[in-house]
């Protein structure tokens with residue numbers, strides 16, 4: 474679905490953001506893109522959407538170079554950016570103008586997403602709060618039925634009930650033909666939703682694994698004493714005890730803690746890399 478090879482890109486000369494970055498994304502998955510502030514998450518998503526161009530290397534979606542932004546490419550990709558502008562029209566007028574660009578737009582689904590998010594269809598977009606606008610855009614994005622859906626910090630600005638509604642609508646929308654990529658710092662918002670993790674750091678993709686593989690190879694648990702726990706790869710100490718990641722040496726099954734995993738990947742990259750090699 475997405476094929477990025479040896480991508481090099483910089484906003485400013487002598488300050489490369491990506492150097493020889495490689496990434497492949499497949500249909501049928503929901504990817505969570507994680508990285509520190511300034512690691513280049515938004516830039517990478519814009520490269521995939523063809524809003525920024527590689528300095529060298531290639532970035533293709535379904536075999537088409539993103540930078541060309543061909544009509545057949547634009548019909549199959551939707552980006553929900555972190556910051557966006559919506560025109561001074563009602564939701565209904567917005568759909569009338571923008572839906573025709575997407576041949577598989579599903580108006581019934583759109584209305585049901587709006588209902589799920591409690592958004593009135595008759596209100597003008599400019600008169601809505603940031604969170605309401607975001608929910609309209611997410612609903613529209615899902616209803617386009619594009620094969621690739623990219624969302625940059627989609628849960629920012631959503632209230633507590635909307636976050637679980639968000640998880641519900643995304644989980645319902647994914648299919649074997651679709652690929653969804655979500656960048657976020659709000660890892661708890663993506664719990665139980667994403668099935669693959671992508672971490673960007675130091676100009677490269679440093680980790681890309683399915684959640685199932687992560688839990689096969691690693692164990693996430695809370696322990697009282699670090700000394701009694703073998704194969705620790707990363708530990709985080711709090712009042713509740715030590716939350717740790719250990720090598721999964723048996724058939725142990727644990728639930729992945731994305732925040733812990735992210736910290737472990739950044740702090741103990743070589744050991745983690747060794748395990749997933």
Ligand SMILES: Nc1ncnc2c1ncn2[C@@H]1O[C@H](COP(=O)(O)OP(=O)(O)OP(=O)(O)O)[C@@H](O)[C@H]1O
Pocket residue numbers: 484485490508509510511512513514515516517
């Ligand atoms: N238009 C621009 N011109 C110059 N530099 C930019 C521009 N946009 C982003 N950058 C720089 O590129 C780097 C990556 O920015 P980007 O927004 O892609 O990071 P991010 O991982 O999405 O960060 P955050 O988590 O803070 O949203 C940052 O150092 C940023 O300052």
